[in-house]
Amino acid sequence: MPSLLVFCVLFLLPELAFSITRHYTFNIKSHNVTRLCNTKSIISVNGKFPGPRIVAREGDQVLVKVVNYVPNNITIHWHGIRQLKSGWSDGPAYITQCPIQTGQTYTYNFTITGQRGTLFWHAHISWLRATLYGPIIIFPKLNETYPFEKPYKEVPIIFGEWWNVDPEAVIKQALQTGGGPNVSDAYTMNGLPGPLYNCSSKDTFTLKVRPGKIYMLRLINAALNDELFFGIANHTITVVETDAVYVKPFITDIAVITPGQTTTVLLKTKPSIPNATFFMMASPYFTGLGTFDNSTVAGILKYEKSKNKLPLLKPTLPAVNSTSFVANFTKRFRSLANAKFPANVPQIVNKKFFFTVGLGTSPCPNNTTCQGPNGTKFAASINNVSFAMPAKAMLQSYFFGQSNGVYTSNFPANPPFAFNYTGPPPNNTMVSNGTKAVVLPFNASVEVILQDTSILGAESHPLHLHGFNFFVVGEGFGNFDPNNDPAKFNLADPIERNTVGVPSGGWVAFRFLADNPGVWFMHCHFDVHTSWGLRMAWIVLDGPEPNQKLPPPPSDLPKC
Template identity: 40%
Template sequence: MKRWSLPVAAPAVGAIVFLLSTTAIRLAAAAAVEHTFVVSKMNMTHLCKETLVSVVNGQLPGPAIEVTEGDSVTVHVVNKSPDNITIHWHGVRQRLNCWADGVPMITQLPILPNHNFTYRFDVAGQEGTLWWHAHVSCLRATLHGALIIRPRDGAGSYPFPKPHREIPIVIGEWWAKDLAKVGRNMSHSWFDDYSSASTINGKLGDLFNCSGTLKAKWKMEPGKTYLLRVINAALFSEYYLKIARHKFTVVAADANYVTPYTTDVIAIAPGETVDALLVADAPPGRYYMVALPNQAPLPDTQTPEYSTTGMVQYCNDHSPGNGAAVLSSSRSAEEEEEDGEGGPSGDVPVAPEMPDKHDTITSFYFHSNLTSLRHRRRRSQVPARVDESFFITLGVGSICRPGYPACKRSGNSESLLVATMNNVSFQLPAVTTPLLKAHYYHTNAEDTLQVLPAKPPRVFNFTDRAFIPYGPKEGHLEPTSKVTMARRFRHGTVVEVVFQSTALLQGDSNPMHLHGHDMFVLAQGLGNYDAAKDVARYNLVNPLVKNTVLVPNLGWLALRFVADNPGVWFMHCHYEFHLSMGMAAVFVVEDGPTLDTSLPPPPVDFPTCGHDNNQLQNEFYLATEKTEVLGINEV
């Protein structure tokens, strides 16, 4: 157990008075927000078929959590489902609070069926759109919702015109399948499961021919400005979002303000959020909102993916609006649906012209055009020095199945596909103690961790499309290992990472999410990273700040972050199939020299026993390869 005995200098009397008064003001301004999430199974009818799905409080999407910067949040999770559950608060920094991050066997034991768990965290120093979701394989497809943080001084303190209304737009997928089974199949590289439709706020839209199909619909007043809070909660796809005859002004991404950027299309990958202003300045009428999934072109594997629609319609209701009003749930969207069509009678909705589904360049330019808003309060400076550097390749490889020590590869049934970082695939440790608890109490469970390599084992033409199909060219690059990968950082370490997407058996982009920290996006490019010329392109003045960065198709992205939040943090791809196949690692951040830079002990009600580790192991598929255990401090 950790004990501290630190000398403390006595402050001056005036300093004590000032500290007490400012603390009192702060405490008076902050609020305690409390929710109860009941996770259960319920039948929902989509595509003319009834499907049993996991939901929170009977809603899809789940309830939105709406708070003000500095508030404290308490969420009681009651698990009435048959599955193990954890909830991750995506993008919440969890400063000195890694215990509430919600990753099974990384930060906590899962919440067993018919058990409860309470998450407690605050949202100090953050504003904008985040979200919450289950962190159990595939269940986040229906267990998710918005987490909206408004400025302490009210909507009038936004660094953009105060909107007439705020509208959450949650893009997702509908799976007419048992999602727990889909997750198990993906972890064993069985890829015959695909979503059946795409959704906006849980609704299919009218592209699907089935009676009773609803679409998300919003009434807007001519000339008014609306703030769209867009979240991609899908498992598989990046989406293009457009509204016919309207433009967006992007003002934030991942709860960080950006230099206003005007565009007619939003590109948003799984895990990302985008805040955009929409001015209702088109001629009166009805306009389709369309969400189109994109995918890598041939020779990459082509999977069934579906567009979906919502509806924007103008109305003549000039009743006083409340700028803080929010359509924050699927129920609110249904109420809009029931209010009638609006607009001129008999109007045919106008549809936008969408990018091609294989157009990945539009996504590249959208993300490249975003920069941080300068001179905004709480804006952090890019660290000039770098303490540790990594070059991490992202791809797919293979391991031998049990009983085939010298297996055949290139799609042979003797081998198993895995996703990799620097040619190593992540697996959960075969232990009964979460890694965070092992780290805090210095138990031998940490000995199972092996070092994430700082560079790939070999250099080759990473973006050669000839590597995408099975063999023979890529055959010698396939063999990989599967271990519990981690990297340890001293408190305050400035880390630079260059992620390089590869063409190894796929040509996907990769939305990489780091828990507990924001990252500075210094630069991104297509093709292979070349330090000799690409470092000169780094934006060290106002780079985009994100918690989820999209490494472009067959391209690269360079970032920096400061490892100053003690704990055990997950870094992983937010494509569910990549995560289930092992594109992940653990970053361990050590304590700093003082109490306020050190991880406190676990909450008194933290669960300590009773989980089913076999079920958890299935999520990531524990390979049978025997590898030498290395100390985590070795390089």
């Protein structure tokens, strides 16, 4: 009888039958790594760089025990995981938690709901994610298949950025002087810079393939400050998923991927062994006025049993400032929007926001010399508010009704004054400062317009929203036109994602349903812009039902 009862329960609750709990331990330690003939101590997880993979199926519970053995404060963010009612495990320092201090432990606990594909994890405090990052691979539920041809093999390719010096010293110096930070010395592919850099031919990622097979490449941009073009010589790729959302497949020679984005592609190898080997290369897309790392990371695609000393072919990547290529590529993304994978786009919105995003300045402190524009300090803002990090975690303060002195709930829904956002910049480029949030009622239907500005140079900004996916319903160049542009919005099959590139000198519109109670960070995924204040927080209130409320914090939540 008991076994029959168990069978009946499992039959009625099939989710439980196939979901498991997966346990991981992340020991945060320092170890020496040599790149570009330069050896330095880096902070890593379990002595691995890049860090270990988190592998799960849709519906699984994931527990990651993080133990901090280094002097730095640590938090880990599970980038793109919805964190439904598990905001305590989201990870951004001082937003959802106080950091894990030296010698402390915290267990992140979340369930993967309605997501499958490629995401990644990374540190979310200062610039520590330069070396603290790794893939999250979410397989479909058991007995479910991909909505495309099953690959012969799956390969994560995670792009990073390498400094010969300590990245923490780089951003510390920049924030002190008010100037732009020193750029990285190399990009990396699975932690390796590749043969186009000095002293790095042995540090090259090589992908060995067989002819006539389909390889799934899970592309992840974990670089700190650079969008990247990626291509493979003499091969095309088929885009099938982005940010753990399936897309209508499309073929391309080149992919564009911003920091914080993931793009899963299928590579169909040639039917027979070719008389060549092939570079896989990534180089930056950049339109701003500052300096950037204008170098190229390369890996090698090599066919098994091919001859040695074959010609090595290079892909042709777009020019560094190819904004039109980026726009055309971005517009090709569409949700599957079918019965099994619907695009639940909010058709009617009841909360509208118009956010300018871009750079600005803040005054130089008395009796100091600053290296920003005209002797000021560089800053960045949303609606001219440069977000000041609180000293206590916002989520705790909100949950216990102790927001006084931590944050205010008056983040502006519109810029303080209108101007020609993408035209000649205004004379006054000073930003205001504050720890301000937007409060949303549960299940609010939200539309956000992100408008780039030309202040200190128009450039693309990859904006990432924690706790939600959103639908990118429109984008364009110049200033958003509220009278004419909404009529062109795609409300049928827009792409759903967690990070979107605001076009350089343009705008993007997205919609989401505020169905996840908690405090949720939104910020530029260029770490330099985040450090300068291009960040804000949304507070989503509890709903009326028990399953629409944020549970209390776990007992091991770190204290400030």
